[in-house]
Amino acid sequence: MRRVSFFRWTLILVPCLVLFFMAPLVLSKYLVFILNLLAVYVLVAIGLNFVMGYTGQISTGHAAFLALGAYFTAICATRASSLPFYVLLPMAGCFAGLVGFLLGIPILRLRGFYIAMVTLAFGAVVSEIALQWSSLTHGDDGLRVPSAFLGTFVFDSDKRLFYLIQPVTILLILAARNIVSTRVGRAFLAIRQSETAAQTLGINLSWYKTSAFALSAFYTGVAGALFAYAMTHITPDSFSLSTSIDFIAMIVIGGMGSIFGSIIGAVILTAIQQLLGSLAEVQMLVFGIALIVFMIFMPRGISGALRSWRAAVKARKKQSLENTPKGEGYP
Amino acid sequence: MLIHIVISGIATGCIYSLVALGLTLIYKSTEHVNFAQGDMSMVSGFIAFTLFAWLKVPVPLAFFLALVGSLGLGLVMEFLLVKPAIRASHFNVFIITLGASIVMQSASGLIWTHNEFPFPSLFPNKSLVLGPVRTDAGSLGIIFSTSLLMLALFLFFKYSKTGTSLRAVSQSQQAALLMGISVKRCFALTWAISGLVAGIAALLIAPVVFLSTALGFVVVNGFAGAILGGWGSLPGAVVGGVILGVLENIAPFYFPSEIRNIIPFAVLVGVLVIRPSGIMGEERRRRV
Numbered sequence: 001m002r003r004v005s006f007f008r009w010t011l012i013l014v015p016c017l018v019l020f021f022m023a024p025l026v027l028s029k030y031l032v033f034i035l036n037l038l039a040v041y042v043l044v045a046i047g048l049n050f051v052m053g054y055t056g057q058i059s060t061g062h063a064a065f066l067a068l069g070a071y072f073t074a075i076c077a078t079r080a081s082s083l084p085f086y087v088l089l090p091m092a093g094c095f096a097g098l099v100g101f102l103l104g105i106p107i108l109r110l111r112g113f114y115i116a117m118v119t120l121a122f123g124a125v126v127s128e129i130a131l132q133w134s135s136l137t138h139g140d141d142g143l144r145v146p147s148a149f150l151g152t153f154v155f156d157s158d159k160r161l162f163y164l165i166q167p168v169t170i171l172l173i174l175a176a177r178n179i180v181s182t183r184v185g186r187a188f189l190a191i192r193q194s195e196t197a198a199q200t201l202g203i204n205l206s207w208y209k210t211s212a213f214a215l216s217a218f219y220t221g222v223a224g225a226l227f228a229y230a231m232t233h234i235t236p237d238s239f240s241l242s243t244s245i246d247f248i249a250m251i252v253i254g255g256m257g258s259i260f261g262s263i264i265g266a267v268i269l270t271a272i273q274q275l276l277g278s279l280a281e282v283q284m285l286v287f288g289i290a291l292i293v294f295m296i297f298m299p300r301g302i303s304g305a306l307r308s309w310r311a312a313v314k315a316r317k318k319q320s321l322e323n324t325p326k327g328e329g330y331p
Numbered sequence: 332m333l334i335h336i337v338i339s340g341i342a343t344g345c346i347y348s349l350v351a352l353g354l355t356l357i358y359k360s361t362e363h364v365n366f367a368q369g370d371m372s373m374v375s376g377f378i379a380f381t382l383f384a385w386l387k388v389p390v391p392l393a394f395f396l397a398l399v400g401s402l403g404l405g406l407v408m409e410f411l412l413v414k415p416a417i418r419a420s421h422f423n424v425f426i427i428t429l430g431a432s433i434v435m436q437s438a439s440g441l442i443w444t445h446n447e448f449p450f451p452s453l454f455p456n457k458s459l460v461l462g463p464v465r466t467d468a469g470s471l472g473i474i475f476s477t478s479l480l481m482l483a484l485f486l487f488f489k490y491s492k493t494g495t496s497l498r499a500v501s502q503s504q505q506a507a508l509l510m511g512i513s514v515k516r517c518f519a520l521t522w523a524i525s526g527l528v529a530g531i532a533a534l535l536i537a538p539v540v541f542l543s544t545a546l547g548f549v550v551v552n553g554f555a556g557a558i559l560g561g562w563g564s565l566p567g568a569v570v571g572g573v574i575l576g577v578l579e580n581i582a583p584f585y586f587p588s589e590i591r592n593i594i595p596f597a598v599l600v601g602v603l604v605i606r607p608s609g610i611m612g613e614e615r616r617r618r619v
Contacts, residue, residue: 058425106604113364113425114562114603117554121596124551132589245433252426284437291430295423296415 021166024159033158036230038270039169040223045250045262045269046176047219052248053256054185055212056192057107058116061123062247065217067130067239068096069224074143074234075136085148085155085164089225096221097214104210123244130236142235145228155229165226172219176259179215188212189257242284249287252294255301264302334464336580342470343539344576345477349532350553351560351568352484353525358563359501360521362421363413366428369550370435371408371526375401376533376542377443380450390451398530405526409519432547439544452538473535480531481569484524488565497521552579555595559602561612570610 024032044066051059069092076088103122107115130137137143147156148164155161179185187208190198199205228234246269254265276283298305353368379397382388388396412427419427454472458465488494499507500517508514536549552575560571579594602609 056422058422060429106600110603110607112421114558114607116364116425117558117599118603120551121599124596125593128589128592242433245429248426248429281437281440284433285441288430288432288434288437292412292427292434295419295427295430296412299419299423 017170021163024162029158032162033230034270034274036158036161036165036226038266039165040227040230041250041266041269042169042263043172043223043226044220044247045254045266046173046259047216047223048247049251049256049259049262050176050188050212050216050219053251053258053261054180054188054192055209057209057212058113058248059119059213059216059244060116060241060248061119061121061126061244062216062220063239063241063243064119064123064126065096065100065220066224066227066243067126067236068099068217069093069221070145070228070231070234070239071130071137071143071224072096072221073225073228074145077146077148078143081146084150085225085229086150088148089168089222092225093218093222096224097218100217100221101210101214103217104213107209107213120241123239123241127236127239127241130239137236140235142233144233145231147232148229158230161229165230168222168226172222173259173263176219180259184208184211192257246287249291251301253290253301255303255305256299258301258303258307261301261303268302333584335466336584337577338464338466338474339470340577340580341573342473342576343580344556344573345473346532346536346539346549346572347552347556347576348569348572349477349480349528349535350549351557351572352481352565353528353532354550354553354557355563355565355568356521356525356528359565360497361413361518363424364421364428365408365525366425366550367408367432367435367547368525368529368553370432370439370547371401371404371529372533372536372549373542373544373546374404374435374439375526375530376450376537376546377439379534379537380443380448380542383451384448394453394534397534398527401530401533402523402527405522405524405529406519408526409522413518413522432550436544436547443544445544447541447543450537450542453534469539473539476531476535480528484528493520551599552595555599555602559598559609561609564609564611567609567611574610 023035027035044062047065048059048062051057051062072092072095073088076083076091103118107118110118131139133139147154148161149155153160155164180188187198187203190201190203191205191208191212195205227238231238250265250269251262252265253268254263255261272283272286276286294301300307350368350372353371354365357363357365357368375397378400379393382393382396383390408428408431412431413424416424416427452469452472453476454469456467456469458467459471488498496507496512497517497520499510499512500514504514507517532549533546537546540546553572556572556575557568558571559575560567560569575595575598578598579591582594583591
């Protein structure tokens, strides 16, 4: 039975993937760029979800990790131009991850909204450094990012970058799915439910909270590196507080504590950004209202709503099959 | 010279204290953290601005109406955002107020643009010489009116019946309910008072830094002050805010001036790392 369903899934997935990777051949340059940006946001959403959705800590400064990854890549690729992307990407991720780990150490003593405050402070300090340390970051003018290359093949157009960004993203989505269903993922979930209860179950609270931060920072750092390649030019104002809040809106809408929800959220964020591109004000208003409405009426986001809808459908099916009278045997 | 800087630091600090006070009031009675406290100030400032600049209402009346408006704003926030989420966790309410903060900021940007507007001061703009100390009337006015407000709040909480019931609710909602206190009404009242405090903060700070949508960011300094003083303690909020203001004014004197923007964050992280309970806070134990 399992085999059959696995087989059926591959039958659906493989053609989908093939179609997806043929997309740049038919789509316009602009649409391919949007797909690349979408992939970056998916990674950020997954990263943020490790901290907020799974472990239940609020991070209001995630744009800072994106900035760390992006600036690390831009600076290293300029200064050490022989480094290929497959070295730079993990390095950017690990650099952001290390910073996330170090940030996690003071945080692990704190709880609740203090963490939101420290991450807010962190975000502000990083964007201030990016602005002020102009010998390294060129301040307001920003940095040009050299193209990634593999041997003699240079990823110098959006369509070429597609074949760099998308595989990395798919790989990291699969990795995230696996992490979430292991012991580590379950520990994260337990911490969200109740820190004290998790502790009594033998979960090392500080270790898991810190590693959630490090993991989240790693994902966002890699996303930052890809972001740098996709944008080709980075400036400090792409990593402001409002970017961090956009990211929060993204996973609140998509669904906290769900990888699928992260993807939905990223799609919606990208769609709204493209639709209201010139109206930054309206865009913020929409995100703000979405945050409020979703938190009040649909706190588990779209993926949570889909899940409970599917459960309801299944329950109804089962009910009609067994033909039991309504309200009996079902609490 | 140094004394002058300290006095203007205290004046800045008084405004941070007011923001911190607004945050702490809401936290004490409802355990919610209101990220939109600074933006409530900003909106009250703009209400006053609209009244006197666009509708040509006399300034004192405009200020009074703005304070009434800010009180109403607190009530509206409670009614629209916090009440519907009555069963939501504090995590969710924090995100709701975060959403409210950016809604207010972007909506104000749409209505009033992001420009800076001059704002009339309640106090005469001249310098005073008190013995060896030179200072300006504006700073003294801010310090004086903040102290007056603090005294009024203290008397209200300590001696009035309503104030006592608010304190009862913050100690134990269950017990307060059993004593016949309407907890719902107390929550609404807390938000209203907090809104009023935000409005007063706006009228005091807007003449100093100009009125703009960026005024909402004062909430970060408010948080830093409240945490420095000890999160959840009303006297702590006042003391922490004042210390932060003084620090912020003195630091550019000794360090490069760019450091000023980072001070609240540095204080925040420093306090949380060294002594999370702040100056006057007490360690709280929590049940599962």
